[in-house]
Amino acid sequence: MKIATWNVNGINSRLAQVLEWCESERPDVLCLQESKCVDAKFPHSKLRAIGYPHIEFHGEKAYNGVAIISKHPIEDLQRNFPDDDGDAPRRLIAGTIDGVRVVNVYVPHGTKFGSDKFMFKLDWIARLRKYFDTNFELADRLLLVGDLNVAPHETDVWNPRYWQDRMHFTKPEREAIHNLKRWGFVDLFRQINDEEKAYSWWSHFHHDFEKDRGLRIDHIWASPALADNCTDCWIDKGPRGLEHPSDHAPVVAEFKL
DNA sequence: ATGGTCGCGGTGCGA
Numbered sequence: 669m670k671i672a673t674w675n676v677n678g679i680n681s682r683l684a685q686v687l688e689w690c691e692s693e694r695p696d697v698l699c700l701q702e703s704k705c706v707d708a709k710f711p712h713s714k715l716r717a718i719g720y721p722h723i724e725f726h727g728e729k730a731y732n733g734v735a736i737i738s739k740h741p742i743e744d745l746q747r748n749f750p751d752d753d754g755d756a757p758r759r760l761i762a763g764t765i766d767g768v769r770v771v772n773v774y775v776p777h778g779t780k781f782g783s784d785k786f787m788f789k790l791d792w793i794a795r796l797r798k799y800f801d802t803n804f805e806l807a808d809r810l811l812l813v814g815d816l817n818v819a820p821h822e823t824d825v826w827n828p829r830y831w832q833d834r835m836h837f838t839k840p841e842r843e844a845i846h847n848l849k850r851w852g853f854v855d856l857f858r859q860i861n862d863e864e865k866a867y868s869w870w871s872h873f874h875h876d877f878e879k880d881r882g883l884r885i886d887h888i889w890a891s892p893a894l895a896d897n898c899t900d901c902w903i904d905k906g907p908r909g910l911e912h913p914s915d916h917a918p919v920v921a922e923f924k925l
Numbered sequence: 926a927t928g929g930t931c932g933c934g935g936t937g938c939g940a
Contacts, residue, residue, distance in 0.1 A: 677931070677932065677940085678931090678932045678933070680932095680933095681931095681932060681933085682932095702932090702940085704932065704933065705933090729933080729934090730932080730933045730934070730938085730939085731932095731933085731938090731939070731940095777939075777940055779939075779940080785939095830926085835940095871929085871930080871940095872929080872930040872940095873926095873928075873929040873930060873931095874926075874928085874929060874930095912931090914931090915930090915931075915940085
């Protein structure tokens with residue numbers, strides 16, 4: 669099983685790149701974040717046409733939005749937290765594929781240190797931890813994938829001193845993300861790649877991609893039971909170098925199931 | 926390094 673996560677920053681403006689990437693990489697499952705469109709405008713027919721008949725999306729106008737695109741059936745679908753209101757931002761979609769529970773999230777950005785949105789981000793990550801405590805066990809085959817919007821460690825940041833008080837790498841965010849991870853998750857990129865510096869996001873400003881000034885904020889985390897079956901995990905920088913790219917690159921993991 | 930560039934939607938906001 670090959671699964672990928674990609675914050676596409678608008679599925680309709682990125683559709684050609686997503687189709688081309690799926691045709692060349694052939695993941696079994698692709699989890700998207702920031703689809704930025706209402707469900708009626710999600711371009712599912714073109715994805716079905718290239719061999720992805722199972723598509724579930726949970727979007728809204730202009731902001732947020734998550735989706736799961738799969739070769740195989742998606743069972744027991746869930747949209748947002750069970751206790752979310754109907755008007756909550758659409759940031760979580762989960763389903764079971766080939767016996768693996770896949771939880772695809774777009775963690776809030778946080779905007780500015782100490783702001784209401786920053787507190788919302790910290791609270792959202794705490795709720796995500798509680799969601800796993802309540803609904804899952806370590807022996808389950810479980811994946812948490814998506815844009816976690818936090819770089820956990822200094823090796824995940826091009827310049828830790830520059831980033832130490834900036835969004836994605838502040839102390840409270842890192843504490844929140846480490847608390848989430850202490851549910852028992854294994855960071856698959858680190859399991860495979862040890863201390864290698866590699867990023868999944870580069871700002872559109874300052875030609876940051878060309879200078880490789882990025883952050884590793886997109887993740888594939890597995891329960892211990894599933895991490896044992898992971899054979900590889902990597903970041904595909906290719907799409908980030910195309911014309912009119914998303915600011916994020918896909919992260920990919922492979923499993924022997 | 927306090928600007929810079931995107932997508933969405935048709936203005937300014939969020940990232």
